[in-house]
Amino acid sequence: MTLTQEQLNYAARDAYASLILYQYLAKVNPPQRLPLNLTDSLPVLLYTSDGTIVAHGQVSTHRNASVFDGINITSSRTVVDILEVLVPGAIISTHQRRPLNSFGHSPFSLVCLRSHLRTFNPATFRLPPPSLPTQSIDSSLIAFATRYS
Secondary structure (H helix, E strand, C coil), X not given: CCCCHHHHHHHHHHHHHHHHHXXXXXXXXCCEECXXXXXXXXXXXXXXXXXXXXXXXXXXXXXXXXXXXXXXXXXXXXXXXXXXXXXXXXEEHHHCCEEHHHHCCCCEEEEXXXXXXXXXXXXXXXXXXXXXXXXXXXXXXXXXXXXXX
16 A cells, blocks of 8 residues: 555654654653652642642751651651642641641741652643632622622
């Protein structure tokens, strides 16, 4: 079977697109588990137990303390400096189940479960956009409902 010039061009573009995708994906470093030995300022993502990214930050210089904010630092916990909150209402179990937005504006430090942290490369991993504050959603819905009722 002989292919037409149009079919050959299509096959060549298809192969080239696959190569470009491979080259791009080869540069992306997905988030990884924390190494055993942490270093200060290591970029981290904070996840919930269901796998949602709720904040990003870095390993804190307080990571070697035995107690931080009244919480014991153990082999399963470390201190993280939160640089940006993505989900303000996310509950932090290590701090008496407080939501992230109760800690004030970033940056702030938290004791986090190591199992809820992943390292990432900020140059190759795109973070999800922050959630809208609940107040904004509520006031927008009220304005919309008032306008069209």
